[in-house]
Amino acid sequence: MSDSASNGAPVGNSLPQDLVEIGRVLGAYGVKGWVKIQPYSADAAALLTARQWWLKAPVPPGKSGALSHPQITRVVSAKKHGSAVVAQLAVIPDRDRAEASKGYTIWVPRASFPKADPDEFYWVDLVGCRVMGVDGEGNSALIGQVMEVSDNGAHGLLHVARAEDDGQGGLALLLNEKGRTQEVLVPFVEAHVHNVDLSKKLLESNWPVDL
Template sequence: MSAALTGSGSDPALPADLVEVGHVAEAFGVRGGLKIQPYSAQSEALLGSRAWWLRKGTEVRRIEVADAKRHGAVVTVAFPGVSDRDQALAWKGWTVLVPRSQFPRLAEGEFYWVDLIGCTLTGKNDSDQEVVLGTVSEVSDNGVHAILHVACVEPVAPGQPTQPLLDARGRQRETLVPFVDAYIRGVDLDARRIDSDWPEGF
């Protein structure tokens, strides 16, 4: 593992806004290339950043990225000083992080999944009144569109205290909401809120 690297897990110079965007899945070819598996269908953050941070356990290293490109569902990349397959395989399993501030700007109406996580989701009750349904805990992709995984709460009016909505086993319920125009009315990242027409209890 001979790439020119800097940084450590306790380095105060590490960016405060690092976001996990993927992991090293495998070597690519015989000349030191690597396959990166993105954590979402959006790979712009990987492709648009000149430097990545790689983490394994408590160790964090900074790498200058060369020749990152999409290759099907993965991103292929070359690291400085990594010139053969064995060197590339030494990176397998490392997590890839990129500062949120380096993410490329998206078009109006487009959002990075990481920005949706933690947002409050509102919906409609039987009286067509707006209620809080829960908090987005994860975003996934079904191959057609993004899916919001929502940790449900007892429905209340926006601004009121919330309590987790539990199932029969005492676990917090989760609902899956398609992130499509048919259900989503608006996203306000500043307010950390997503308004939808998703029905209460669905």
């Protein structure tokens, strides 16, 4: 898959340092080369407003690092289609190329995201935040750190890796008996997460620490 200055998309090896993965190509849409995108967030504003996307091919099994350099393309048009987004891209001229792009991931610079409303947050900004909950006595206590945010169809879910303070200002992740990170799912809704301070990378909730 390639693009060139002739279709309005600059090409080069220099990548923005703040690229964020925000969606995945599901396949072709229609017969004119449009593609159907599954956004990773219920709010697809970043997909709809960015004029350029970076497309990254899936890496074949056993080929770590191969075909992993994102390719920039101009977004000719993009619009909501139910829970998905459909788009016409300069780099994809026909249905065959659209079908061949299935599985590609879509990346845009974080700096290009529209400004969020005061009570709204981009999920990418929640990753890495500490999550506080309450212990059995109702006191604030650390649950862990957000590793991922997903959508269960009704609201966001924080995938929190259990952790404890390492005594040096950082966190030490807690592992289970199989050596895997212990995970807690915390609903990202106002009833449970009552304070979000992105400047401190801190979320405060009433979620039980020992659940």
